[in-house]
Amino acid sequence: xxxxxxxxxxxxxxxxxxxxxxxxxxxxxxxxxxxxxxxxxxxxxxxxxxxxxxxxxxxxxxxxxxxxxxxxxxxxxxxxxxxxxxxxxxxxxxxxxxxxxxxxxxxxxxxxxxxxxxxxxxxxxxxxxxxxxxxxxxxxxxxxxxxxxxxxxxxxxxxxxxxxxxxxxxxxxxxxxxxxxxxxxxxxxxxxxxxxxxxxxxxxxxxxxxxxxxxxxxxxxxxxxxxxxxxxxxxxxxxxxxxxxxxxxxxxxxxxxxxxxxxxxxxxxxxxxxxxxxxxxxxxxxxxxxxxxxxxxxxxxxxxxxxxxxxxxxxxxxxxxxxxxxxxxxxxxxxxxxxxxxxxxxxxxx
Ligand code: ADP
Ligand code: MG
Numbered sequence: 553x554x555x556x557x558x559x560x561x562x563x564x565x566x567x568x569x570x571x572x573x574x575x576x577x578x579x580x581x582x583x584x585x586x587x588x589x590x591x592x593x594x595x596x597x598x599x600x601x602x603x604x605x606x607x608x609x610x611x612x613x614x615x616x617x618x619x620x621x622x623x624x625x626x627x628x629x630x631x632x633x634x635x636x637x638x639x640x641x642x643x644x645x646x647x648x649x650x651x652x653x654x655x656x657x658x659x660x661x662x663x664x665x666x667x668x669x670x671x672x673x674x675x676x677x678x679x680x681x682x683x684x685x686x687x688x689x690x691x692x693x694x695x696x697x698x699x700x701x702x703x704x705x706x707x708x709x710x711x712x713x714x715x716x717x718x719x720x721x722x723x724x725x726x727x728x729x730x731x732x733x734x735x736x737x738x739x740x741x742x743x744x745x746x747x748x749x750x751x752x753x754x755x756x757x758x759x760x761x762x763x764x765x766x767x768x769x770x771x772x773x774x775x776x777x778x779x780x781x782x783x784x785x786x787x788x789x790x791x792x793x794x795x796x797x798x799x800x801x802x803x804x805x806x807x808x809x810x811x812x813x814x815x816x817x818x819x820x821x822x823x824x825x826x827x828x829x830x831x832x833x834x835x836x837x838x839x840x841x842x843x844x845x846x847x848x849x850x851x852x853x854x855x856x857x858x859x860x861x862x863x864x865x866x867x868x869x870x871x872x873x874x875x876x877x878x879x880x881x882x883x884x885x886x887x888x889x890x891x892x893x894x895x896x897x898x899x900x901x902x
Pocket of ligand 1: 592593594595637640642644645666667668669670671672683684685705706707747748749750751771773800801
């Protein structure tokens, strides 16, 4: 029976050589039973590296408002947004700072507040600036022009309680995301779900291109937990649900799923802490590798149990019939052990 822990250790070793950190042997069993795979979008299926596509100051946004007195230039708009975002680690904020080309000048920014799934507010040069999605503008009671949402993620900016314009940014899919979704289906995952805080148009476009079964958008971190709990309650029998995320706004979900998988390179410390499995290269194909390793490990464990007990029962029977000799007894004991250990070591190879 020494071969059982050995199979788990060998699998964990094999996984870590493949860049997948498994925090405990119990997660291998759960992972081998995963039939529902839930993904966060930004940073998990997409690269999480946004690029500014368009800066649309109020008046140019097609919202009917004329560029009246006090309306600002695109560069000014970008600067307000980038300064307000100067303390955030969200991929969106990094992209705004990069596009603006401005070194964060914390002397100009005060009172920064970041709300998960919404955006940020801050005092920039004494002006109250808010930068975030439509939900955030609704929360602040600011009417904003309709941006071309289907073409990407929109960051709406308000200055002193007035809509100042929007910035259209776009993220691209990771090269291996589509391949990983197809491979997951081949190894027995029946349901692929994407959860995101982004707008429905951008979310559906990505969900469709990956062939997801279900796409749930405009979710706050708390909503993501609720959706995962609802999915968990629908799981039949021994089937398990795994959630993969980068931990930005989704660390609570990583803890709630049967198996939480964190993107190790771009993920936050909270995600790495909350997750059961950490992917060192943020590559969705590594999830496929992890499930394959888990399935192989469990197959080896059951093979060894059936083989060891089977041979011993056979020898007992032969002994009772008076056919068994000493050599057979030695084989049933030491021989079976050696074969089972050699079989367990196979788990080292991914
Ligand atoms: P996802 O679920 O796709 O990983 P998040 O939950 O991190 O996305 O964020 C959801 C949405 O909230 C983003 O698409 C963006 O519109 C808005 N948002 C979150 N943080 C920020 C921020 N720092 N600046 C601007 N917008 C933000
Ligand atoms: Mg995210």
